[in-house]
Each structure stands twice: as C-alpha cells, then as structure tokens.
Amino acid sequence: MKYFIETYGCQMNVHDAERMSGLLESSGYDRTESEADADLVVINTCSVRERAEEKLYTRLGEIKELGRDLGRDPIVAVTGCVAQQEGDKLIARSAGVVDIVVGTQQVRMLPMLATHALTERRPSAIGHPTRVERALIAIENPYEEPSFPLGIVRRSDPVRAYVTIIEGCNDFCAFCVVPYTRGHERMRAKAEILADAREAAASGRREIQLLGQIVNHYQAPDDPPCDFPALLEAVHEVEGIERIRFASPHPRHTSERLIAAMRDLPKVCKHLHLPVQSGASRVLGLMRRRHTREQYLDLVARIREAIPNVQLSTDMIVGFPGETEADFEETLSLTAEVRYHSMYSFKYSERPNTLAGKRMPDDVSDDDKTRRIVALQALQRSIQSDLFQRSIGSTHQVLVDATSRRREWELTGRTSGNTVVNFPGPPDWLGQLVDVTIRRAGPNSVWGEPAEPTVRRSLDERAADVQRP
Ligand code: SF4
Numbered sequence: 001m002k003y004f005i006e007t008y009g010c011q012m013n014v015h016d017a018e019r020m021s022g023l024l025e026s027s028g029y030d031r032t033e034s035e036a037d038a039d040l041v042v043i044n045t046c047s048v049r050e051r052a053e054e055k056l057y058t059r060l061g062e063i064k065e066l067g068r069d070l071g072r073d074p075i076v077a078v079t080g081c082v083a084q085q086e087g088d089k090l091i092a093r094s095a096g097v098v099d100i101v102v103g104t105q106q107v108r109m110l111p112m113l114a115t116h117a118l119t120e121r122r123p124s125a126i127g128h129p130t131r132v133e134r135a136l137i138a139i140e141n142p143y144e145e146p147s148f149p150l151g152i153v154r155r156s157d158p159v160r161a162y163v164t165i166i167e168g169c170n171d172f173c174a175f176c177v178v179p180y181t182r183g184h185e186r187m188r189a190k191a192e193i194l195a196d197a198r199e200a201a202a203s204g205r206r207e208i209q210l211l212g213q214i215v216n217h218y219q220a221p222d223d224p225p226c227d228f229p230a231l232l233e234a235v236h237e238v239e240g241i242e243r244i245r246f247a248s249p250h251p252r253h254t255s256e257r258l259i260a261a262m263r264d265l266p267k268v269c270k271h272l273h274l275p276v277q278s279g280a281s282r283v284l285g286l287m288r289r290r291h292t293r294e295q296y297l298d299l300v301a302r303i304r305e306a307i308p309n310v311q312l313s314t315d316m317i318v319g320f321p322g323e324t325e326a327d328f329e330e331t332l333s334l335t336a337e338v339r340y341h342s343m344y345s346f347k348y349s350e351r352p353n354t355l356a357g358k359r360m361p362d363d364v365s366d367d368d369k370t371r372r373i374v375a376l377q378a379l380q381r382s383i384q385s386d387l388f389q390r391s392i393g394s395t396h397q398v399l400v401d402a403t404s405r406r407r408e409w410e411l412t413g414r415t416s417g418n419t420v421v422n423f424p425g426p427p428d429w430l431g432q433l434v435d436v437t438i439r440r441a442g443p444n445s446v447w448g449e450p451a452e453p454t455v456r457r458s459l460d461e462r463a464a465d466v467q468r469p
Contacts (some may be wrong), residue, residue: 002032002036003029003038003039003041004032005017005021005031005036006044008043008045008172009044009052009080009081012167014428015164015211018156019028020107020152023110024040024209033362035066039073039075040074040118041109043076043077043078044079045081049176052082062149063097072254075100075103075114076099077110078125078221079101079107080164083103083104084105084181084302085181086101088101091137099183100135100136100138101138104181105183115138115179145369150163150192151199158205158401158431160207161209163208163391164188166211166212166215167183167185167188168185168213169182169185169213169214170184172216173277173287173289175320175348176286185217187219188221190221191223197235201407202240204432205438207240208235208243209246210232211246211247214229214253214459215247228246229255232265235368241267244268244429245271248275251299252273253274269417269463270309271310271313272303272310272312273314274303276334276338278314278316278317279293279330279335280324281293283327286321287317289319297338304336311419313343313344315343316335316344316345316346317347318331318346318373318376319369321348321362323364331374331376332376336383339383339419340380340383342347345373345376347366347373374427388442388446391438392438393437394437395417396436397436399413399431400412401413401415402430403427410425412464413422413434413436419445420446421438421447422447423446435450437451
C-alpha cells in the first residue's frame with residue numbers, strides 16, 4: 001500500500017506530517033510522491049487563515065477528479081487543524097470524498113483507521129472499489145499528553161530536525177484559532193526532548209528547531225527548575241548539533257535570561273521571530289496580546305543591545321476589527337522603526353470559535369484591508385531589500401540545506417540570522433557549515449560565493465580523496 005501526504009501551514013504541521021509518515025511506514029505503507037499512485041492520500045490541513053481552509057476544499061475536488069480519470073478512488077484522510085475544527089461537517093461539505101478525519105491529538109490513530117477503511121472497501125458493480133459506507137472520525141480526547149514514541153518520525157529534511165516541546169496554547173488571542181484546534185498548553189518532558197535531539201544528531205541532522213505555540217513558556221514537567229533558557233543550554237550540549245532555532249516565542253515571555261542565553265550560546269542562531277501582530281497598543285489590547293507597542297519596542301531595543309547582529313522577523317495582521325487608519329499608521333511606523341528582515345503579513349479573516357469571530361464585527365472593508373496590506377508589504381520589501389543590499393561584501397557562516405534541482409553545483413543555505421543564501425558549491429557540502437561572502441542581493445534572498453579558506457580546504461580534501469586507494 002502506498003501513501004501520499006500533502007501538508008499546509010506551520011512547522012508544527014510539517015512535523016506532524018513527519019510523525020504520520022513514520023507511523024504509516026512502520027505499519028507497512030510506502031511513501032509515493034505521486035497522488036495518482038497512492039492508495040491513501042493524506043491532506044494535513046491548516047486553519048489559521050480562511051484561505052488555507054478554502055484550499056482544502058479545492059484540493060478535495062481535484063482528488064475526486066483524478067479518481068474519476070484513473071477509475072480508482074484512493075482512501076482520503078484529512079488531518080490537522082481543519083479536521084479538528086470541522087469534524088463530521090467536513091464529511092458533509094466534501095460530498096463524500098473524505099473517508100477519514102483525524103484531529104490534531106489523534107495522529108497515532110491514522111494507520112489503524114487507514115487500514116480499516118481500506119479493508120472496508122467492497123468491489124462495486126463496475127469492478128472498482130466503492131467508498132466506505134461511513135467515514136471514520138477521530139477528533140476526541142483533545143488533551144492527550146504530547147509524548148511520541150522515539151525513532152518513529154520520518155524526518156523530511158536532511159539537515160534540520162523539528163522537535164516539539166509544547167503543544168497547544170492558553171493565551172486565547174482574540175483572532176487565533178490555535179487554542180481551539182490544538183487544545184490547552186501541554187509541555188513535553190525534557191528527557192524526551194533531549195532523546196529526540198540526540199536521535200536527530202545521530203541521524204546526521206545538524207540543526208534542531210524547537211517548536212511550540214509559545215515556545216519560550218516552556219517549563220519541564222520532569223525537571224521543574226528547567227525553563228526555556230535552561231532547555232536551550234541542555235540542547236546545546238547535544239553532540240553533533242551545530243545550530244539551534246526555535247519558533248515562536250511570545251514577546252511577554254522573552255526574558256533577560258533568554259536574551260542572555262541567545263547571546264552566550266554559540267549554537268543558538270541569532271534570529272528571533274517575534275510576533276507583534278499590530279503596531280498600535282489600542283489594537284493589541286483588542287487582540288488580547290498582553291503587550292503594548294511601547295513594551296515591544298523596549299524589548300527590541302534590549303535584544304539589539306545584547307545581540308547587535310540579531311535578525312528579527314514577525315507576524316502582522318491588518319484590518320483587525322476596529323483598526324482605524326491612525327492605528328494602521330502605527331503599524332507602518334513600528335515596521336519602519338524595527339526594520340525586520342522578514343515578515344508574514346495577513347489580512348484579518350474571521351476564524352471559527354474565536355473571541356473576535358464571535359463578538360467583534362469584521363468592520364474594516366476588504367478594500368481597506370487590501371490597501372493596507374499592499375502598503376505594509378511594499379514598506380517591508382523596501383526595508384528587506386535595503387538590509388540585503390547592505391549585507392553585500394559581508395561573510396557569513398551558512399548551513400547548506402539544499403542542492404539546486406535545476407543547476408548543478410548550486411547550493412542553498414541559511415545564515416545564523418535566517419537569510420537564505422544561494423551560492424556555487426559541490427552537492428556533498430549538504431549539511432556542512434560554509435563561510436560565504438555575499439555578492440548580490442534579490443528581494444527575498446542573496447547570492448554569494450564561498451569565502452577563500454573554505455574553497456581551499458574543500459579542494460585539498462577533494463585532492464586527498466582522489467589520492468586514496
Ligand atoms: Fe494563537 Fe495567541 Fe496562542 Fe499565538 S499566543 S498560538 S497567536 S492564541
């Protein structure tokens with residue numbers, strides 16, 4: 001039996017897909033990269049934005065079409081946040097395309113449900129299997145402990161390993177669906193996190209990315225004094241790991257100890273994704289973000305003072321209910337002041353169950369939202385482009401994380417600050433740290449060339465390889 005998996009949304013979802021792949025493979029399924037070959041198609045969904053949800057229904061329509069063309073219907077499983085949120089409504093809305101719905105806390109049920117659905121299929125009058133009579137739904141038990149058997153995850157990235165440390169969130173920001181789809185906050189045991197990190201290092205991964213909805217709220221359930229900065233120190237000790245990243249911290253939990261840990265631990269990347277969501281304290285209050293513009297700017301100043309080469313990125317929402325032109329101007333001025341290296345920006349859309357969705361009229365017109373997002377993105381592009389231009393001539397350590405599919409000897413990697421760098425080099429540099437000098441800048445990434453000592457060392461190593469018998 002072959003499975004095909006497609007995933008949308010955040011790194012947490014990408015990591016859930018890795019978990020599902022591992023579970024399916026340990027149950028005897030083989031992965032295929034073509035949905036036309038698959039017996040089981042898994043769509044791992046995101047519901048943070050309305051558009052992500054719409055995409056699911058479009059994809060389900062396409063899968064139905066493909067099944068018609070091929071004369072066979074694969075089993076279709078929908079997992080992730082939309083599955084958790086919609087449950088059996090999803091079955092009705094998908095007009096019978098979906099066989100299995102698996103919520104965010106029930107990932108481990110997928111192989112069993114898939115096997116059940118496949119064996120339930122009966123030959124129809126025209127000789128093709130029919131759909132299962134009733135779809136299978138597993139969305140209950142939303143508060144399962146966030147432990148996961150070691151060694152099952154099938155990591156999709158050859159260089160980077162995602163390690164979940166917290167699941168769920170208790171903050172209930174007014175716009176956010178996560179507490180309703182991922183449940184309340186649950187901390188993973190420190191011992192399990194370290195075991196995962198060691199296993200990732202042993203499998204050749206060089207970078208660990210620690211994941212949590214509010215990653216810096218971590219407190220180890222099995223070692224109470226261990227908070228997030230202490231966890232960073234513990235992961236820093238894992239041999240073979242060269243870089244540590246984390247996503248996403250909340251501004252109000254970004255303590256002096258965390259800033260000091262980022263400054264003092266060389267493996268911790270000098271990049272902080274610090275979601276702000278709006279530049280106006282009034283809107284932040286409506287959003288229930290529990291920080292003001294002033295507190296955020298003060299935090300940014302303290303981070304930059306401690307770590308001058310840090311690169312910052314953020315999330316921003318425009319057109320939140322009640323946002324005025326003056327509020328939006330504050331978003332623009334905060335963006336200009338902080339000068340982020342990158343930004344994820346979105347037009348507000350109502351999400352089910354959220355406080356804003358239930359109690360705040362979506363009163364900013366779509367035209368105004370569009371005008372605001374266009375202005376914000378134009379400003380961000382100009383800041384980014386200026387920062388990239390200024391980086392020309394500087395040399396950075398880049399962790400090579402991909403080789404180009406189109407061009408031989410073209411590599412891609414990231415600096416500690418998370419800038420994507422393209423540069424020429426041999427494919428066997430994948431997973432290595434290479435010093436690269438930036439030569440050219442584009443809107444989203446930069447181009448460089450390996451700095452001299454790296455080139456010489458590499459050529460010497462290659463010469464030594466050739467001389468070996
Ligand atoms: Fe959502 Fe707010 Fe929790 Fe982040 S902190 S996951 S935005 S509720």
